[in-house]
Amino acid sequence: QSVLTQPPSVSAAPGQKVTISCSGSSSNIGNNYVSWYQQLPGTAPKLLIYENNKRPSGIPDRFSGSKSGTSATLGITGLQTGDEADYYCGTWDSSLSAAGVVFGGGTKLTVL
Amino acid sequence: QVQLQQWGAGLLKPSETLSLTCAVYGGSFSGYYWSWIRQPPGKGLEWIGEINHSGSTNYNPSLKSRVTISVDTSKNQFSLKLSSVTAADTAVYYCARGLTGIAAAGTWCWFDPWGQGTLVTVSS
Numbered sequence: 508q509s510v511l512t513q514p515p516s517v518s519a520a521p522g523q524k525v526t527i528s529c530s531g532s533s534s535n536i537g538n539n540y541v542s543w544y545q546q547l548p549g550t551a552p553k554l555l556i557y558e559n560n561k562r563p564s565g566i567p568d569r570f571s572g573s574k575s576g577t578s579a580t581l582g583i584t585g586l587q588t589g590d591e592a593d594y595y596c597g598t599w600d601s602s603l604s605a606a607g608v609v610f611g612g613g614t615k616l617t618v619l
Numbered sequence: 620q621v622q623l624q625q626w627g628a629g630l631l632k633p634s635e636t637l638s639l640t641c642a643v644y645g646g647s648f649s650g651y652y653w654s655w656i657r658q659p660p661g662k663g664l665e666w667i668g669e670i671n672h673s674g675s676t677n678y679n680p681s682l683k684s685r686v687t688i689s690v691d692t693s694k695n696q697f698s699l700k701l702s703s704v705t706a707a708d709t710a711v712y713y714c715a716r717g718l719t720g721i722a723a724a725g726t727w728c729w730f731d732p733w734g735q736g737t738l739v740t741v742s743s
Contacts, residue, residue: 539725
């Protein structure tokens with residue numbers, strides 16, 4: 508069971524917008540920065556968002572990130588069939604007994 | 620453009636030691652944390668640990684007793700050893716460049732780029 512909670516799946520039609528949530532606690536999301544990754548089928552994860560809402564070079568502005576309290580959200584607008592993938596959130600967990608990087612369980616995006 | 624290429628044994632028997640190496644091409648080796656992350660079949664990501672160019676390490680507490688990450692700066696390579704493997708260690712293992720720091724609003728960390736992944740199967 509993952510430390511961060513994501514919905515197992517989301518779906519939307521091409522051209523529409525979708526959001527993926529990532530819920531944590533004060534020891535992780537609440538007091539640290541969140542990153543997001545896209546994993547296309549059969550490939551390694553790729554960085555989409557870092558420091559809650561920043562996009563690496565080459566990532567289109569259709570992808571956005573936000574954070575509020577102990578939750579973070581990935582938004583994708585103008586959905587394309589090529590966006591079908593698994594999406595993961597990640598952050599640092601500052602727990603005294605278990606400090607380290609933690610990830611969500613992943614969300615499968617289906618573009619109908 | 621930084622590229623990571625990894626290799627290692629893909630089939631192990633229970634109780635053996637997993638050994639993987641990751642080479643870094645095209646960028647600076649210092650100033651980053653070099654990480655290992657794994658993904659069991661059909662499941663999510665699990666951070667294993669990291670090392671910097673000076674050899675300073677951080678490990679996932681749940682794996683710490685079995686994990687050793689080392690670095691060879693002369694070759695721009697870092698390696699993972701996981702001892703006493705069981706079927707539960709069957710996963711795709713990825714190496715990745717990690718960027719980590721501490722700011723007023725908390726710790727930031729992200730991974731970019733990633734290696735191609737190595738499927739390690741533990742079976743008798």
